[in-house]
Amino acid sequence: MKEKLVLIGNGxxxxxxxxxxLKLAPDAYDITVFGSEPFGNYNRILLSPVLAREKTIDDIMxxxxxxxxxxxIKLHTGKWVTKIDRAKRxxxxxxxxxxxxxxxxxxxxxxxxxxxxxxxxxxxxxxFRDIHDVDAMLEAxxxxxxxxxxxxxLLGLEAANGLRTQGMDxxxxxxxxxLMERQLDKPAAELLQCALKEKGLRFMMEAQTExxxxxxxxxxxxxxxxxxxxxxxxxxxxxxxPNIELAKKSGIxxxxxxxxxxxxxTYDPRIYAVGECVQHRGQTxxxxxxxxxMAKVCANHLAQLGYSRYEGSVVSTKLKVxxxxxxxxxxxxxxxxxxxxxxxxxxxGVYKKVVLKDNKIHGAVMxxxxxxxxxxxxxxxxxxxxxxxxxHLMFGQAHLGDSGHGGQNAAVAMSDDMxxxxxxxxxxxxxxxxxxxxxxxTLDDVRSHTKASASCGSCxxxxxxxxxxxxxxxxSATPQEKPLCKCTDHTHDQVRKAIRAQHLTTIPTAMAYxxxxxxxxxxxxxxxxxxxxxxxxxxxxxxxxxxxxxxxxAHANIQxxxxxxxxxxxxxxxxxxxxxxxxxxxxxxxxxxxxxxxxGQRIDLLGVKKxxxxxxxxxxxxxxxxxxxxxxxxxxxxxxxxxxxxxxFGTQDSTSMxxxxxxxxxxxxxxxxxxxxxxxxxxxxAEATIKDFGVVAxxxxxxxxxxxxxxxxxxxTDLLCKVTTDEEVIEYCCAFIQIYREEAHYLERTAPWxxxxxxxxxxxxxxxxxxxxxxLQERFLESQRYAQKDPWAExxxxxxxxxxxxPLKHVS
Amino acid sequence: xTEWIKVGRIEDIPPLGARVVETGNGDIAVFRTAExxxxxxxxxxxxxxxxxxxxxxxGRNVTCPLHNWNIALESGQAVAPxxxxxxxxxxxxxxGVIHLSLKG
Numbered sequence: 081m082k083e084k085l086v087l088i089g090n091g092x093x094x095x096x097x098x099x100x101x102l103k104l105a106p107d108a109y110d111i112t113v114f115g116s117e118p119f120g121n122y123n124r125i126l127l128s129p130v131l132a133r134e135k136t137i138d139d140i141m142x143x144x145x146x147x148x149x150x151x152x153i154k155l156h157t158g159k160w161v162t163k164i165d166r167a168k169r170x171x172x173x174x175x176x177x178x179x180x181x182x183x184x185x186x187x188x189x190x191x192x193x194x195x196x197x198x199x200x201x202x203x204x205x206x207x208f209r210d211i212h213d214v215d216a217m218l219e220a221x222x223x224x225x226x227x228x229x230x231x232x233x234l235l236g237l238e239a240a241n242g243l244r245t246q247g248m249d250x251x252x253x254x255x256x257x258x259l260m261e262r263q264l265d266k267p268a269a270e271l272l273q274c275a276l277k278e279k280g281l282r283f284m285m286e287a288q289t290e291x292x293x294x295x296x297x298x299x300x301x302x303x304x305x306x307x308x309x310x311x312x313x314x315x316x317x318x319x320x321x322p323n324i325e326l327a328k329k330s331g332i333x334x335x336x337x338x339x340x341x342x343x344x345x346t347y348d349p350r351i352y353a354v355g356e357c358v359q360h361r362g363q364t365x366x367x368x369x370x371x372x373x374m375a376k377v378c379a380n381h382l383a384q385l386g387y388s389r390y391e392g393s394v395v396s397t398k399l400k401v402x403x404x405x406x407x408x409x410x411x412x413x414x415x416x417x418x419x420x421x422x423x424x425x426x427x428x429g430v431y432k433k434v435v436l437k438d439n440k441i442h443g444a445v446m447x448x449x450x451x452x453x454x455x456x457x458x459x460x461x462x463x464x465x466x467x468x469x470x471x472h473l474m475f476g477q478a479h480l481g482d483s484g485h486g487g488q489n490a491a492v493a494m495s496d497d498m499x500x501x502x503x504x505x506x507x508x509x510x511x512x513x514x515x516x517x518x519x520x521x522t523l524d525d526v527r528s529h530t531k532a533s534a535s536c537g538s539c540x541x542x543x544x545x546x547x548x549x550x551x552x553x554x555x556s557a558t559p560q561e562k563p564l565c566k567c568t569d570h571t572h573d574q575v576r577k578a579i580r581a582q583h584l585t586t587i588p589t590a591m592a593y594x595x596x597x598x599x600x601x602x603x604x605x606x607x608x609x610x611x612x613x614x615x616x617x618x619x620x621x622x623x624x625x626x627x628x629x630x631x632x633x634a635h636a637n638i639q640x641x642x643x644x645x646x647x648x649x650x651x652x653x654x655x656x657x658x659x660x661x662x663x664x665x666x667x668x669x670x671x672x673x674x675x676x677x678x679x680g681q682r683i684d685l686l687g688v689k690k691x692x693x694x695x696x697x698x699x700x701x702x703x704x705x706x707x708x709x710x711x712x713x714x715x716x717x718x719x720x721x722x723x724x725x726x727x728x729f730g731t732q733d734s735t736s737m738x739x740x741x742x743x744x745x746x747x748x749x750x751x752x753x754x755x756x757x758x759x760x761x762x763x764x765x766a767e768a769t770i771k772d773f774g775v776v777a778x779x780x781x782x783x784x785x786x787x788x789x790x791x792x793x794x795x796x797t798d799l800l801c802k803v804t805t806d807e808e809v810i811e812y813c814c815a816f817i818q819i820y821r822e823e824a825h826y827l828e829r830t831a832p833w834x835x836x837x838x839x840x841x842x843x844x845x846x847x848x849x850x851x852x853x854x855x856l857q858e859r860f861l862e863s864q865r866y867a868q869k870d871p872w873a874e875x876x877x878x879x880x881x882x883x884x885x886x887p888l889k890h891v892s
Numbered sequence: 893x894t895e896w897i898k899v900g901r902i903e904d905i906p907p908l909g910a911r912v913v914e915t916g917n918g919d920i921a922v923f924r925t926a927e928x929x930x931x932x933x934x935x936x937x938x939x940x941x942x943x944x945x946x947x948x949x950x951g952r953n954v955t956c957p958l959h960n961w962n963i964a965l966e967s968g969q970a971v972a973p974x975x976x977x978x979x980x981x982x983x984x985x986x987x988g989v990i991h992l993s994l995k996g
Contacts (some may be wrong), residue, residue, distance in 0.1 A: 888911035
């Protein structure tokens with residue numbers, strides 16, 4: 081006999097919990113759901129577009145009746161549960177019928193708060209919480225003229241805007257002198273009020289409602305100061321209260337909400353609660369992101385896995401108020417212990433304030449331009465020390481406007497047919513359509529459904545904006561410490577720590593120790609695990625070819641037609657007539673269609689058939705050339721200028737230095753590709769200041785630069801330090817590569833890694849600490865003993881991985 | 893009558909790997925899972941024609957090396973939210989020998 085699970089409350093939090101549960105344990109329970117509304121589960125966040133008649137209830141359905149059917153869930157719509165008999169373990173409905181449970185889930189949500197003034201029960205006085213309210217508003221808008229919205233918070237403003245677009249005269253009444261005082265500071269609220277006035281809304285600020293007037297139906301509103309205004313419709317939007325009536329009546333401990341522990345259990349351990357009805361560690365929540373966090377934890381316990389804990393959510397508000405972007409997070413008001421950085425450009429309608437405390441972001445509020453909201457929020461949650469980037473902080477992360485999206489940085493201003501994601505050709509309209517039609521809530525959802533921002537990621541900020549503007553007042557921010565992939569709950573750092581501490585040297589032992597959820601991982605986690613194992617244990621770690629991306633398995637770059645490209649190494653960009661002749665001969669012999677000079681100063685042979693690869697390599701090996709690792713998460717090239725030997729400006733021998741560095745570092749596996757350059761003077765012809773490790777010669781020695789990137793997001797390097805001798809260049813180069821190899825996440829380039837940990841941290845470890853620097857160098861050189869084997873030669877002469885290059889069979 | 897062609901032994905394919913059978917009508921990818929199940933599908937991703945045989949195999953799925961589409965080897969269907977499907981070929985394994993039929 082299966083256990084019985086009963087869910088009371090057919091809303092977003094409760095049904096999300098069921099969805100998460102079905103993913104973990106599809107057959108664990110017989111599930112029964114009670115909902116008071118006559119529908120399946122719909123997306124409450126999208127009520128505003130329904131009010132604007134842009135969408136219908138069917139458009140915003142998340143789980144239709146078919147879904148309940150398909151999953152064998154018994155759904156009772158339009159049915160109230162009146163009592164829970166905890167001793168007998170049954171719930172009792174209004175018609176007296178009983179439903180037994182083994183476990184019970186409360187997701188009763190919240191009720192709108194109705195101000196207890198005379199007349200508040202008159203017909204025409206409503207709230208803005210469900211589809212029923214929206215119907216009432218739409219009906220009123222066709223018959224009546226004057227609407228009054230009490231409450232100048234997000235919900236009130238959305239309602240006001242919706243009624244205004246339906247042609248009503250709308251007055252927003254607010255008790256305080258600033259709108260949305262819980263999300264905005266005064267300057268931002270003033271900008272918002274101005275913008276809304278221009279859209280035709282009227283405001284009565286600091287107005288306390290005394291009575292709602294009318295006989296058969298509402299006819300007006302009177303305030304404490306004696307003023308009266310006409311009203312045919314009054315929308316109360318002054319706040320919500322957790323709906324705890326049923327829980328209370330059934331003797332479950334409640335304060336402001338139903339009190340739950342970190343396992344989302346109430347004081348009755350058979351009864352769980354999630355969503356807006358819940359009070360956890362003294363907090364109640366009204367945004368979707370925390371509700372979904374709770375749902376995940378609750379499902380984990382219902383599925384009897386029992387290891388997940390809800391530890392509260394840090395909430396940011398990234399809102400779209402009637403077409404205007406606002407953002408706030410943390411303590412954006414500040415006090416005497418904090419400092420503010422403020423930027424205001426009223427003509428452009430932009431206002432940004434960042435509140436700092438002890439060099440960390442303590443809060444932020446933004447109006448008009450909210451592109452960097454998620455960046456500030458990330459820095460806030462990570463507790464990142466921002467002293468290194470303080471001077472640039474207000475100008476944002478500047479990841480928009482780099483390449484691939486035509487310099488767009490405001491999604492609102494884009495039309496539906498404009499391209500957002502230049503990699504995958506996804507337009508704004510495709511994204512908004514997917515969000516609504518498929519019921520998406522998070523950036524990851526949008527990525528997997530539309531592929532927007534799923535490749536290079538440079539349009540992530542834009543996609544987030546579109547998500548926010550489509551979902552209106554709500555949006556699930558990506559959690560701070562993401563699990564490595566869907567096969568585990570562990571983060572990159574946790575996985576790596578375990579591999580080191582537990583001496584894990586193979587993928588199966590690592591997966592077993594870390595309790596991987598899937599039998600052999602996925603295309604995301606296996607390459608990461610493989611890298612962590614071989615970089616942590618260079619001598620003993622078992623390299624698994626089947627867990628490497630094809631390029632690293634075939635030691636060549638796969639092309640769109642399934643052929644491969646071959647790039648032999650040219651040390652420091654130097655070559656010889658003999659090498660060039662050998663390359664030309666290979667190209668002729670194997671009929672290689674394209675020969676191209678790369679950006680990294682070497683030659684690319686494109687269009688090689690996979691079966692030909694070993695023979696091509698054999699010929700190149702015979703001429704003294706080895707793999708250029710142009711395909712690997714590894715050292716790529718060391719680009720050089722001609723330097724002192726020939727150049728009249730050269731101050732040092734940059735070409736020789738480049739050759740030395742490349743001979744030293746080739747073959748090493750890295751979290752991501754790694755490029756170097758050496759320039760012979762500050763004119764920097766080798767473009768060393770956009771490389772992962774760049775060396776620039778000056779008269780007195782060498783400048784060492786780190787963390788540069790010339791790709792999608794151009795980032796110039798930071799100066800690590802200046803040194804005088806060649807030996808020091810070598811030592812710092814090894815130390816920097818090794819700390820990156822040991823500490824960056826797999827597939828994290830040096831630029832984002834450096835931004836994450838801070839330049840000060842890297843300086844402290846490498847520049848200030850000579851002992852640590854030497855130790856890093858030693859570990860790097862030790863690992864190079866195992867890594868510096870030409871993979872081409874191994875395959876040509878020793879027959880390594882032979883099966884990779886020959887077909888299983890040829891059938892005519 | 894199905895015409896079975898011997899293409900090789902299970903051990904010829906690395907676990908969690910694939911090999912290609914070349915035919916006059918294009919390549920067929922033959923996969924071996926960790927549990928030694930063998931599957932054969934056309935070596936052409938329904939998305940942009942990528943060679944599935946070069947992808948990473950996990951569970952009973954393969955990830956296309958070109959754009960990371962996941963294909964379920966048993967059904968030939970793309971894993972949601974992606975949509976598409978790739979032709980499957982019947983096969984049987986007898987005494988460790990893989991027999992393939994070209995009638996996909």
